[in-house]
Amino acid sequence: MLKGMTLFSFMLSLLVFLLILHNGVHCFGEKKLLKLQQHFQWKQQRDASSCLSQKSRKEKGATILEMKHRENCYGGVEDWNKLLQKRLILDDLRVQSLQARIKNMDSAKTEDVSDTRIPLTSGVEIGTLNYIVTVELGGRNMTVIVDTGSDLTWVQCQPCKSCYDQKEPLFNPSASPSYQTVLCNSSTCQSAFATGNTRNCGNNLTTCNYVVSYGDGSYTRGELAHDHLNLGNTPVDNFVFGCGRNNKGLFGGASGLMGLGQGSISLVSQTSAMFGGFFSYCLPSTQAGASGSLVLGGNSSVYNTSSPISYTRMIPNSQLSTFYFLNLTGVNVGGVTLQDSSFGKAVTIIDSGTVITRLPPTIYKAVKAEFLKQFSGFPTAPAFSILDTCFNLSAYQDVDVPIIKLQFEGNAEMNVDITGVFYFVKTDASQVCLALASLSFKDEIGIIANYQQRNQRVTYDTKESKLGFAQESCSFT
Ligand SMILES: *[C@@H]1O[C@H](CO)[C@@H](O)[C@H](O)[C@H]1NC(C)=O
Ligand SMILES: *[C@@H]1O[C@H](CO)[C@@H](O)[C@H](O)[C@H]1NC(C)=O
Ligand SMILES: *[C@@H]1O[C@H](CO)[C@@H](O)[C@H](O)[C@H]1NC(C)=O
Ligand SMILES: *[C@@H]1O[C@H](CO)[C@@H](O)[C@H](O)[C@H]1NC(C)=O
Ligand SMILES: *[C@@H]1O[C@H](CO)[C@@H](O)[C@H](O)[C@H]1NC(C)=O
Ligand SMILES: *[C@@H]1O[C@H](CO)[C@@H](O)[C@H](O)[C@H]1NC(C)=O
Ligand SMILES: *[C@@H]1O[C@H](CO)[C@@H](O)[C@H](O)[C@H]1NC(C)=O
Numbered sequence: 001m002l003k004g005m006t007l008f009s010f011m012l013s014l015l016v017f018l019l020i021l022h023n024g025v026h027c028f029g030e031k032k033l034l035k036l037q038q039h040f041q042w043k044q045q046r047d048a049s050s051c052l053s054q055k056s057r058k059e060k061g062a063t064i065l066e067m068k069h070r071e072n073c074y075g076g077v078e079d080w081n082k083l084l085q086k087r088l089i090l091d092d093l094r095v096q097s098l099q100a101r102i103k104n105m106d107s108a109k110t111e112d113v114s115d116t117r118i119p120l121t122s123g124v125e126i127g128t129l130n131y132i133v134t135v136e137l138g139g140r141n142m143t144v145i146v147d148t149g150s151d152l153t154w155v156q157c158q159p160c161k162s163c164y165d166q167k168e169p170l171f172n173p174s175a176s177p178s179y180q181t182v183l184c185n186s187s188t189c190q191s192a193f194a195t196g197n198t199r200n201c202g203n204n205l206t207t208c209n210y211v212v213s214y215g216d217g218s219y220t221r222g223e224l225a226h227d228h229l230n231l232g233n234t235p236v237d238n239f240v241f242g243c244g245r246n247n248k249g250l251f252g253g254a255s256g257l258m259g260l261g262q263g264s265i266s267l268v269s270q271t272s273a274m275f276g277g278f279f280s281y282c283l284p285s286t287q288a289g290a291s292g293s294l295v296l297g298g299n300s301s302v303y304n305t306s307s308p309i310s311y312t313r314m315i316p317n318s319q320l321s322t323f324y325f326l327n328l329t330g331v332n333v334g335g336v337t338l339q340d341s342s343f344g345k346a347v348t349i350i351d352s353g354t355v356i357t358r359l360p361p362t363i364y365k366a367v368k369a370e371f372l373k374q375f376s377g378f379p380t381a382p383a384f385s386i387l388d389t390c391f392n393l394s395a396y397q398d399v400d401v402p403i404i405k406l407q408f409e410g411n412a413e414m415n416v417d418i419t420g421v422f423y424f425v426k427t428d429a430s431q432v433c434l435a436l437a438s439l440s441f442k443d444e445i446g447i448i449a450n451y452q453q454r455n456q457r458v459t460y461d462t463k464e465s466k467l468g469f470a471q472e473s474c475s476f477t
Helices: 002-030 036-043 080-107 187-192 361-374
Strands: 031-035 056-059 062-069 131-137 140-147 154-156 209-213 219-231 234-248 256-259 278-282 291-297 310-313 324-326 328-333 348-350 357-359 398-402 404-408 412-415 422-424 432-434 436-438 446-448 456-461 466-471
Touching: 031 036, 036 398, 080 422, 131 291, 154 219, 187 219, 310 412, 328 361, 357 361, 361 398, 361 436, 412 466
Parallel strands: 140 256, 154 234, 348 446, 357 436
Antiparallel strands: 031 398, 056 062, 062 131, 062 291, 131 140, 131 219, 154 256, 209 219, 219 234, 278 291, 278 456, 310 466, 324 348, 328 404, 357 446, 404 412, 422 432, 456 466
């Protein structure tokens, strides 16, 4: 009798132990809980003024700029579904244009960007470029979009031939005593157009005209100028930027753009004497009030990372000096390392301006198959635009989602945050899609995009040519 009881309780505890073990592996090793309700925050009223005048400060030799998602600027959006869907369509346009630009640069070095067809997109308020910071230019606060996929920093400028609506007053050159135009015959003008942008001085050699188009339908035209830039109390004299007199905009509300590419005219290059060509960011999610940071210079002691920074080499590309190229060597889905012959061979860039990560077709196929295997039993939903792996999760409170890790040369690893795995096409969760997409052709460029970089410290060291990743819950106070 006693022996029977002992055996029974032994079996029971073994069962309990096995259950705990199973659950432990299941929940902590490979999957993470996604609370679906937290995604319903778009129903809340947003305060459009919260997107103006992001804060900044200096700390331990670094300049830290508060960074927000532009969704915080959309006061009183009537149709979130439409906005969420349009963003994907625009994202596809941006990627097509990036691909064309990269392909043309590869075959012929001098490509006239002004010939790029600019699609008409009047009335569209949203763009794919999502993150904003505030800087002081010529003594005025200017809230600008951050883009690692382009070089030139620019603002909308008075007098304006054609400007989209912005929240702050237009930049007024005549109100800034330190403003100076860049002459067409200057070395600044010449070197600015070594890559990508088109130089056109017309008959009048006093100005250095530029055009930059972003492929999602946005462009800016104007002339180059110098003025005093202030980045969180770090002064930059004679900063070269674009005074944009004709701008078409998916820049919704922002006053312009900050170019963080690697080209000679980019902010990173122009400030390399003070920041050492070093910057990093933590891209916050779209939750109301969420903030992240753009850190210029300094060292890792200012970050709030919760894992060590793992580094990978930037792959040099002399013809495409703007972009940051990486060597994607693997993808891990829920603890399963995928095999594919494209790993280590496919050309990949990391970009803050593209929304959805694009993977070579065979890699995407493998990711999708493994994801579907592990995220099974949920009702499927139709594909939308570039996203083809969709579910109807409207009946669920929360779901266990396989963790996705992207691996890069040198054993660097980027853990995709739980908020970066699914894209909500519909706010009621009836169409929730795996937020990754396939490239159309295997010779296209892979893109590590901003949705997958959320809640991650991404460090760019352009002097040492290395890029780092660490987990961080973005914040700024
Ligand atoms: C810019 O914004 C900051 C913070 O919001 C504020 O303290 C500063 O006075 C503003 N500067 C100008 C020139 O308006
Ligand atoms: C980071 O910078 C601070 C101040 O500039 C310095 O005291 C600290 O030693 C540096 N830390 C590392 C890891 O280099
Ligand atoms: C550029 O042109 C101006 C006149 O438009 C002239 O004064 C100046 O010397 C020229 N500079 C160079 C570097 O050729
Ligand atoms: C040409 O230069 C003059 C004076 O330097 C200026 O007033 C005029 O606006 C310029 N024209 C163009 C088309 O830039
Ligand atoms: C990428 O890394 C892999 C593994 O280290 C290496 O075999 C491959 O040659 C690298 N590819 C490039 C383009 O450097
Ligand atoms: C999604 O699932 C819910 C609950 O299971 C169902 O009521 C609804 O009709 C489904 N929606 C679509 C678009 O299939
Ligand atoms: C780190 O977190 C603290 C507290 O939330 C915040 O004040 C600070 O701005 C963060 N630092 C960076 C670099 O994001």
